Amino acid sequence: MGSIAFERLSKTYPGGFAALSDLSLDIADGELLVVVGPSGCGKSTLLRLIAGLDRPTAGSIRIGGTDVNALAPAERNVAMVFQDYALYPNMTVRGNLEFPLKMRRIGRAERRRRIEQVAGMLELMPLLDRRPAQLSGGQRQRVAMGRALVRDPSVFLLDEPLANLDARLRAQVRADIAELQRRTGTTMIYVTHDQVEAMTLGQRIAVLAGGRLQQAASPRELYAHPANTFVAGFIGNPPMNLLPVRIGRSGETVLPDFGGVPLPGRADAPKDAAIAGIRPEAVRLAETSSEGIAVRVREVEYLGHETLLHFTHEAGAASLIARLPGLPPFGRGDAVRLGMAPEDWHFFDRSGQALG
Incomplete structure (x- = not known):
């Protein structure tokens, strides 16, 4: 069983730095959980605690129902893959795969069976007699994963394993990891700072900031219903537009405030809202010259299938980002009118927590 449970887990290093604080989370057996957050948020510390390389200051870790502190x-029957592969350069691929089995005194026949099984799964059979220097980056990463898998671990930990690969290869190996997890059913915890990796790979995503768990949810739930402004601003590329709000004169309507100009508001929004958010794809071009608000294009990013337009308000320095399909013919300085539907707004209180 590879289920994992963290109960009020904390890690404070000498000098008082709190890498993790009061983290509680359950991970199901066979789940692929991605842990994402900015540098220094506690992602790698969490993996080290699971692997037993560090000890928690407080709280407990259970693997398969057993307290492993x-x-x-x-x-612990936990295998870990690092971003630098950590392969033995003097050994062949077969030797690298076989090494952890020799250390565990696994018999020769069983070693051969496990190596061939994993090598076949990862398409390494033609490479078994090569050394790491003769392999590409993607092949080395597959060998590193294979060396972990031959141990038949209960839990598979991956610490930013694609960081050293180029963009095209990252996409391919990311797909390989997802397929590998589906085939093996091994519990995986995948750490990254790249929210695109998190959204495309994770069955569930745990967002960390400052050593604290901000939200743990499916990619769809995380994107559609962020728990706070940190998650709203971190998940999504580009991130959610966040603006202050004002209350309408009648005291009934909450109005997002863009550079001193109120945007279409909602009477059903929480009256204690202090911040309003809207995703860039929900910001659209107005259909008529009398609709929406006047803005000026500050920057254009043509991405082929879509275009990111950065806008400033005619009357101030407030800014918005819109994601539009295709290649609309805009340039820096162009005057445009934008429309936004009231139902697309998210609202947060003064502390940044989601409302409604």
Whole structure:
């Protein structure tokens, strides 16, 4: 069983730095959980605690229902893959795959069976007699994953394993990892700072900031219903537009405020809202010259299938980003009118927590 449970887990290093604080989370057996957040948020610390390389300051970790706080790394049946591959350069691919099995005194026949099974799964059979220097970056990463998988671990930990690959290869190996997890059913925890990797790979995503869990949810839920302004601003590329709000004169309507000009508001929005958010794809071009608000194009990013337009308000320095399909013919300085539907707004309180 590879289920994992964190109960009020904390890690404070000498000097008082709190890498993780009061983290509670359950991970199901066979789940692929992606842990995402900015540098220094506690992602790698969490993996080190699971692997037993560090000990928690407080709280507990259970793997398969067993408290592992007091267990040595070798007793946890946890395998870890790092971003630098960490392959033995003097060994062939076969030797790298076989090494952890020799250390565990696995018999020769069983070693051969496991190596051939994993090598076949990862398409490494033609490479078994090559050394790491003769492999591409993607092949080395597959060998590193294979070396972990031959151990038949209960939990598979991946610490930014694609960081050293180019963009095209990252997409391919990311798909390989997702397929591998589906085939093996092994519980995986995948750490990254790249929210695109998180959204495309994770069955569920845990967002960390400042050592604290901000939200754990499916990619769809995380995107559509962020728990706070940090998640709203971190998940999504480009991130959600966030603006202050004002209350209408009648005291009934909450109005997002763009550079001193109120945008279409909602009477059903929470009256304690302090911040309004809208996704860039919900910002559209107005259909008539009398609709929407007047803005000026500050920057244009043509991406082929879509275009990102950065706008400033005619009367101030407030800014918005819109994601439009295709290649609309806009240039820097162009005057445009934008429309936004009231139902597309998200609202947050003064502390940044989601409302409604």
